[in-house]
Amino acid sequence: MNFNAGLLESYKNLVQTTSLADSYREFVRLFRFLRAQLEKEMPDYQFQGNIVENAMDYSYFQFSDQALKSRGLKIVVVFIHKQFRFEIWLSGVNRSNQKRFHDLLAGQYGPFLPAENPERMDFILRAPLPENWDMTDGDAMVSALKEKSLALIDWAERKME
Numbered sequence: 635m636n637f638n639a640g641l642l643e644s645y646k647n648l649v650q651t652t653s654l655a656d657s658y659r660e661f662v663r664l665f666r667f668l669r670a671q672l673e674k675e676m677p678d679y680q681f682q683g684n685i686v687e688n689a690m691d692y693s694y695f696q697f698s699d700q701a702l703k704s705r706g707l708k709i710v711v712v713f714i715h716k717q718f719r720f721e722i723w724l725s726g727v728n729r730s731n732q733k734r735f736h737d738l739l740a741g742q743y744g745p746f747l748p749a750e751n752p753e754r755m756d757f758i759l760r761a762p763l764p765e766n767w768d769m770t771d772g773d774a775m776v777s778a779l780k781e782k783s784l785a786l787i788d789w790a791e792r793k794m795e
Contacts, residue, residue: 662687664769665713669695671776672711672783679709690715696725702787705794706731709783710757719765720775722782723757724790732758744789761786 648654665685673681681697688694692715698708710723724746726732732752739748739758746759761782769775 661693661713664772664775665693665695667772668711668775668779671772672780673697675776675780676783682708694723699787701791701794705735707735707758707790709787711779711783712760717765719762720767720779721760721762722779722786723761724759724786725757726752729753739793742793746786746789759786759790 662685669681669685673679676697679697679699680703681695683695685693685695692712694710694712696708696710702708706727708725708727710725712721712723713719714721724735726735729752732749732755736749736752736758743759746761748759749755749757752758763778763782767775767778
């Protein structure tokens with residue numbers, strides 16, 4: 635098996651000549667803090683696993699409660715690296731659940747952004763935090779993520795009635 639020499643050389647150069655590794659460690663520290671604090675502040679929800687680092691496309695962690703779980707849904711806190719932005723996603727436990735719930739909404743997405751194709755994307759609806767959000771204040775980040783999560787959960791539960 636062969637690998638792209640140019641990309642490997644670029645990675646080597648970035649690691650050796652920038653603070654990329656230290657910067658990424660700081661991001662992971664922030665993201666773990668957010669997950670731990672949200673779990674403390676939202677005891678009615680079950681947080682699954684730890685954070686998932688998805689090849690720097692996006693990192694995430696997920697949680698649910700009995701009402702969401704019974705419908706095959708979950709909430710996902712996502713950081714999209716390239717856009718350097720946090721989002722809250724309403725996702726299905728699989729693509730068929732996503733499609734079913736997306737079809738149930740029939741264009742009624744409220745203030746949230748829908749997936750163009752829920753069978754090919756990892757979410758049904760998403761709620762981005764504003765761009766250029768100050769990520770240095772961990773407590774403010776927890777509050778903003780909690781608020782967006784609860785708004786999306788409340789909206790979804792009303793649609794499930």
